[in-house]
Amino acid sequence: MASEAFEEIAETFEFLDDWEDRYRHVIELGREMAPLDEAVKVPATKVEGCASQVWLLPRIEGTGPQAIFDFDGESDAMIVQGLIAILHALYSGLSVTEVLEVDAAAELGRLGLNEHLSAQRSNGLRAMVERIRKLAGEAASA
Amino acid sequence: MYDIQKIRADFPILSREVNGKPLVYLDNGASAQKPRVVIDAMTRMYEEDYSNVHRGLHTLSNIATEKYEGVRGIVARFLGVKDAEEIVFTTGSTEGINLVSYAWAAPRLQAGDEIVLSVLEHHANIVPWHFLRERQGVKLVWVEPEADGSLPAEKVLEAVTDRTRLIAITHMSNVLGTKVDVKAIAHAAREKGIATLVDGSQGAVHGPVDLDDIGADFYAITGHKLYGPSGSGAIHIRRERMEEMRPFLGGGDMIDTVTRDSVTYNKPPMKFEAGTPGIVQQVGMGVALDYLMQVGMENIAAHERDLRDYAQQKLSGLNWLNLQGSAPDKGAIFSLTLNGPAHPHDISTILDKRGVAVRAGSHCAMPLMDWLGVSATARASFGMYNTREEVDALVSALELCHELLG
Numbered sequence: 001m002a003s004e005a006f007e008e009i010a011e012t013f014e015f016l017d018d019w020e021d022r023y024r025h026v027i028e029l030g031r032e033m034a035p036l037d038e039a040v041k042v043p044a045t046k047v048e049g050c051a052s053q054v055w056l057l058p059r060i061e062g063t064g065p066q067a068i069f070d071f072d073g074e075s076d077a078m079i080v081q082g083l084i085a086i087l088h089a090l091y092s093g094l095s096v097t098e099v100l101e102v103d104a105a106a107e108l109g110r111l112g113l114n115e116h117l118s119a120q121r122s123n124g125l126r127a128m129v130e131r132i133r134k135l136a137g138e139a140a141s142a
Numbered sequence: 143m144y145d146i147q148k149i150r151a152d153f154p155i156l157s158r159e160v161n162g163k164p165l166v167y168l169d170n171g172a173s174a175q176k177p178r179v180v181i182d183a184m185t186r187m188y189e190e191d192y193s194n195v196h197r198g199l200h201t202l203s204n205i206a207t208e209k210y211e212g213v214r215g216i217v218a219r220f221l222g223v224k225d226a227e228e229i230v231f232t233t234g235s236t237e238g239i240n241l242v243s244y245a246w247a248a249p250r251l252q253a254g255d256e257i258v259l260s261v262l263e264h265h266a267n268i269v270p271w272h273f274l275r276e277r278q279g280v281k282l283v284w285v286e287p288e289a290d291g292s293l294p295a296e297k298v299l300e301a302v303t304d305r306t307r308l309i310a311i312t313h314m315s316n317v318l319g320t321k322v323d324v325k326a327i328a329h330a331a332r333e334k335g336i337a338t339l340v341d342g343s344q345g346a347v348h349g350p351v352d353l354d355d356i357g358a359d360f361y362a363i364t365g366h367k368l369y370g371p372s373g374s375g376a377i378h379i380r381r382e383r384m385e386e387m388r389p390f391l392g393g394g395d396m397i398d399t400v401t402r403d404s405v406t407y408n409k410p411p412m413k414f415e416a417g418t419p420g421i422v423q424q425v426g427m428g429v430a431l432d433y434l435m436q437v438g439m440e441n442i443a444a445h446e447r448d449l450r451d452y453a454q455q456k457l458s459g460l461n462w463l464n465l466q467g468s469a470p471d472k473g474a475i476f477s478l479t480l481n482g483p484a485h486p487h488d489i490s491t492i493l494d495k496r497g498v499a500v501r502a503g504s505h506c507a508m509p510l511m512d513w514l515g516v517s518a519t520a521r522a523s524f525g526m527y528n529t530r531e532e533v534d535a536l537v538s539a540l541e542l543c544h545e546l547l548g
Contacts (some may be wrong), residue, residue, distance in 0.1 A: 052487045077485035078547055
């Protein structure tokens with residue numbers, strides 16, 4: 001259960017067998033993300049538990065279980081920004097119900113990223129996934 | 143002749159690989175690796191000589207006590223202190239400085255009294271003084287370094303007023319490597335009746351220390367940065383300051399007698415050592431200090447000067463790199479950032495893939511980060527076993543960072 005955009009990234013990753021190229025690609029994906037408006041970088045959008053600073057701003061259309069999930073995000077670290085871009089590909093455009101069904105660890109494992117992420121970064125990734133699931137869960141039961 | 147290969151062979155962990163690359167350990171400022179003699183001595187103590195100290199009359203207790211108490215003399219010798227009874231065991235500099243804050247400063251300082259400290263300080267030499275500010279209105283007077291990160295003794299002494307009771311200052315910045323002339327500060331402070339506390343967490347690691355000459359009232363060291371075990375440490379406290387101190391933590395070892403209505407305390411230094419101490423850790427620290435003295439602190443300092451000069455030359459050739467701090471005769475500690483959007487965490491992650499371990503973050507020195515105008519840096523901090531080849535590995539990995547992140 002993953003979006004088309006994520007499948008595209010997964011395909012690209014299959015061709016990248018050394019870590020430098022994978023990192024290069026992650027960083028490129030991050031560079032393509034639009035930066036957040038400074039005004040929305042507030043405590044409510046900040047994701048704690050990341051070694052660097054991360055903000056996630058949900059954009060949910062509709063209400064209830066079929067509401068469509070999307071978000072904007074930003075980090076002050078480039079590799080983390082790339083991870084946000086990957087999460088964006090993984091989740092955006094899904095219904096909030098589908099968001100909750102995604103097995104994030106398995107999907108990210110397909111990219112072979114887990115082994116390349118330090119414990120603190122993994123924690124950051126986990127914290128981001130948890131925030132996304134929380135936002136989707138709240139929207140689904142709204 | 144400094145036989146670097148022989149020294150490296152003394153540290154088992156240095157032969158391991160990280161992410162398929164030989165480990166290049168440049169996070170010594172955070173904690174240093176341990177030589178085989180320390181690891182073996184600790185294992186041997188647990189296997190053959192372990193017992194609680196000071197209490198028992200049985201054979202093992204006597205052996206353990208002799209080994210443990212023997213470390214006081216080793217620390218005294220390492221620090222150039224004549225009286226081993228002036229050495230108080232701690233779990234590290236943080237506990238040592240907190241001891242001084244609670245046991246010496248808190249009962250003596252009044253609202254409006256001042257503590258002079260520098261912007262170079264580690265949080266361990268800031269927060270215990272903030273406690274006094276919060277609880278009893280003590281004023282913290284901050285001294286900023288010069289633009290190059292140096293901190294002249296005169297500048298520290300200029301901040302002294304007739305309300306100054308203590309100068310709390312680092313011997314060497316853990317972020318910039320700046321060395322501070324703590325002898326000039328301690329001597330001038332003494333003439334004015336002001337006490338000096340020196341945070342020797344880094345200073346004692348990278349060169350010889352002669353406290354008899356320096357003359358500070360308090361000098362804190364931490365064992366795990368001195369190639370000893372984590373949880374070991376000591377603070378030198380001059381006899382007359384010890385007499386002024388009330389106990390800090392209460393419990394076993396620090397008491398003489400306890401009744402329902404009263405308690406009398408043991409003599410210093412044990413008056414300040416409550417509870418069963420880190421017996422094996424302190425014994426391990428003693429072995430580490432013996433090892434350092436055997437290699438020679440002058441020799442280690444000379445080796446690290448060579449590394450510093452070589453690294454300085456290599457790193458200053460990279461025009462996309464910002465080096466923080468260039469004080470004359472600084473230690474081999476390099477805090478750096480890349481031009482552009484790269485975060486120190488990015489740098490650290492990429493270096494790690496190349497087996498190069500550095501620290502990224504604020505290095506427990508947020509006031510200094512503020513002063514530098516950065517939120518964080520990546521820090522490469524060298525130790526006695528690092529080599530020029532490892533400087534090259536760092537530079538090569540930084541070039542990859544520049545390529546990926548620039």
